[in-house]
Amino acid sequence: MKTPLEKKLIFFATTNFHKFNEARAVFTKHGIAVAMIRIKSLEIQENDLEAIAKFSAMDAAKKCGLPIIVEDAGLFIKALNGFPGPYSSYIYKTLGIKGVLKLMEGIENREAEFRSVVAYCEPKTNILEAFCGKIKGKITEKARGKSGFGFDPIFQLLGSKGLKTFAEMSIEEKNQYSHRAKALHAFIKWFLRSR
Amino acid sequence: MKTPLEKKLIFFATTNFHKFNEARAVFTKHGIAVAMIRIKSLEIQENDLEAIAKFSAMDAAKKCGLPIIVEDAGLFIKALNGFPGPYSSYIYKTLGIKGVLKLMEGIENREAEFRSVVAYCEPKTNILEAFCGKIKGKITEKARGKSGFGFDPIFQLLGSKGLKTFAEMSIEEKNQYSHRAKALHAFIKWFLRSR
Numbered sequence: 324m325k326t327p328l329e330k331k332l333i334f335f336a337t338t339n340f341h342k343f344n345e346a347r348a349v350f351t352k353h354g355i356a357v358a359m360i361r362i363k364s365l366e367i368q369e370n371d372l373e374a375i376a377k378f379s380a381m382d383a384a385k386k387c388g389l390p391i392i393v394e395d396a397g398l399f400i401k402a403l404n405g406f407p408g409p410y411s412s413y414i415y416k417t418l419g420i421k422g423v424l425k426l427m428e429g430i431e432n433r434e435a436e437f438r439s440v441v442a443y444c445e446p447k448t449n450i451l452e453a454f455c456g457k458i459k460g461k462i463t464e465k466a467r468g469k470s471g472f473g474f475d476p477i478f479q480l481l482g483s484k485g486l487k488t489f490a491e492m493s494i495e496e497k498n499q500y501s502h503r504a505k506a507l508h509a510f511i512k513w514f515l516r517s518r
Numbered sequence: 519m520k521t522p523l524e525k526k527l528i529f530f531a532t533t534n535f536h537k538f539n540e541a542r543a544v545f546t547k548h549g550i551a552v553a554m555i556r557i558k559s560l561e562i563q564e565n566d567l568e569a570i571a572k573f574s575a576m577d578a579a580k581k582c583g584l585p586i587i588v589e590d591a592g593l594f595i596k597a598l599n600g601f602p603g604p605y606s607s608y609i610y611k612t613l614g615i616k617g618v619l620k621l622m623e624g625i626e627n628r629e630a631e632f633r634s635v636v637a638y639c640e641p642k643t644n645i646l647e648a649f650c651g652k653i654k655g656k657i658t659e660k661a662r663g664k665s666g667f668g669f670d671p672i673f674q675l676l677g678s679k680g681l682k683t684f685a686e687m688s689i690e691e692k693n694q695y696s697h698r699a700k701a702l703h704a705f706i707k708w709f710l711r712s713r
Contacts, residue, residue: 365563367560367561367562368561368562368604368605368608370608375563403612404613406609406617408612409563409608410605410608410609413565413605414601417598417600417601418599418601422598425620425623426617426620
């Protein structure tokens, strides 16, 4: 029998405050508290986000001995064969938005997809589960907006109200559409059912 | 006491035939035989090639139970903050040479460096060593040459005879200069001394 606290507290291993704040807004709606565990868990080089997130969750759970979630996300641009994909964070730090826009110069097909995987690992029971979320959009010609993080200023949703980029949305608005919120919702659904 | 065979046989975990052939040419000069072990060892996401190679060597040694080397390399372009760096292989597959040349359009500072780390792991003794090699050059305006692999056609050595790219050199000529050959020589020196 779990205590109410155990039932309703999630540990999230991340060093990214933006990610944490987006996740907290989702968990709060479901009455779940979430604690940020600031550890850098190992990420493997893999094209498959789910494999990266699962490995990372196992590593985080081992390191801190707690049931824990990690989240891994990437921007997959069709005309660039999925680049920057699983290495979006590194590529954001080196090339930045400017570099990606330069790569997209003169390219008509601007289709892109943000993908997120939330992986959950329980060290005692060896439970390891992953939950995916995706959202289609397109790469804008210019960066727009100051909210969010990473490539949010150049990602515009297909059919979003007023054709905003993610960086032109509040956390609440972004969470109505985002890959991350979708993956978190799938996790929460499973988590609440499995308690 | 080691048998002559143990002394003079190296296992190289790689799935890249080009790498293996370059390495074989270096080992042969030292009278060392090298066997290709075609396993894909885990690579972590890290900016530090040495950490990636060491982790990978441990994983490979664990998987096949043999003392083994792995080699990890990357092209670090100064004007692009080190991009593509440790993710050179993924970026070669997605953006290719064309993408990197596009990113370099209009950029005057074309300095770049190829870096290699050879890591050696012995599963029984837990010996884990890493050896680095570097070579400075510049990114050409156009791809030149058909030899080698990866970004070789756009990497021109500073002061190389006739200003060739790596892809315009034979394996023997490339091995006179290359980051990989330097790292392998450092490993071989250590390896022969430690037997």
